[in-house]
Amino acid sequence: MSDLNGKTALVTGASRGIGRGIAQRLAHDGALVAVHYHRNDAAAKETLASIEEAGGRAFAIKAELGVPGDAQALLAAFDAELAAHGAEPGLDILVNNAATRFSGRIHEATEEEFDQTVAINIKAPFFIIQHGLRRMRDGGRIINVSSAVTRTAHPSSVAYGVSKGGLDTLTLTLAKELGGRGITVNTIAPGWIETHVTEARCATPEGRAALAAYSVFNRVGRPSDIADVAAFLASDDSRWITGQRIDTTGGSTL
Template sequence: MSTSKRNPVALITGGNRGLGKSMALHLADRGVGVVITYRSNAAEATDVVKQIEAKGVKAAALALDVGDVRGFDAFAGALKAELAGRFGRDRLDHLVNNAGIGVHASFAETTEEQFDALMNVHLKGTFFLTQKLLPLIADGGRILNVSSGLARFTFPGYAAYAAMKGGIEVLTRYMAKELGPRKITVNVLAPGAIETDFGGGAVRDNAELNRMIAAQTALGRVGLPDDIGGAVALLLSPEGGWINGQRIEASGGMML
């Protein structure tokens, strides 16, 4: 919850598409101003900003490669300028570490390059970007890290990806403990299988895979981006302020 009477402002990494875009739009529906980041598709990000602004709240998009810590100083400076210029603020209220990449490879065949790419984006990037942005997060703010159902249940081909997400889940508890004196809550949201273009869009486009996952989900279907966008808005709402250091899975009951 914002420490001022003004509407909160959230930063969502990877907010130009997929789950990040849905998160941004759901937060905008609740009056939250949003800064999204994108890695390369500026046109896509601009379109999301327009959709957010059409809801009557302020929005901005900034370029960021979460997998390259060398760019974090410049990004923090750009974010600070954007907060002051567009939002009239010097602090964020919410940080959602959402940006990610997918690699599907068996444990035996995963390359060092694939492992490093996953680590740099999902684990190292989240760790050091959050560290860099701590001065820009308001006391009493919220940090939400994004994990995966694959950190709990197991599908062959995701060993390296799931290991990074497992690391994020442990990191979340430590962040919650250490940032507690600033009244900043830190939680982790673990989506189940969602119909997006993530990982080549397999869950969305492969009908057999989609049916298989739906059959193993208590609610009988695969997740949609809005399922996750709504969960994020819920966790970042004023009513979610006493939830801290927790892993929340949003999977419709996969693999129960």
């Protein structure tokens, strides 16, 4: 277990799926975790309850991303909640996990869908980082959750792939920019993970087997598989790693 006691973390899109797994693990390791979500109040409450039942500390922030002023509103709410919980102001760990995904090939994508995908998947993280850096302590950690689709061709998810590719580039650039402050910036790139996104496909033995076959381990990934990597990148153990894209697909891209 990493020692994150005294650290504060903000995880976007943390009410379920990969984001929930990361929030739970960071809280387990001692961080005070801000659980960001957009709509699903019940899921956010479940995430908080699971963290608190395990002895961790967390609070929820409800905020819409992909709209003007989203980063400012999110970080202002973060500041207010820290104060309400009696915590020192500041940010140590930022995990950009929130994302949207429109399925469709190039001839099927609409401008509205493309704009929303870019606004949530790359513009929001860009400005969350910009505003978060004003709060982030030296030696902080920025972890961006990308996808396997930036290294393999998925024509049916072209807009999603473009947005996640931008996130990979942002990681590389900021790692060099922020090295002087001891801040590391890395990307996690998951493959098929068993979450609400893959629920329908995993509902049948045939569907689950098809997704499992992508991995050399012949199983579908779990949120904890990604959360464990995030916990390492959030810890001091990863201090000499920055600007990297960590493939967390279970060998799906080999």
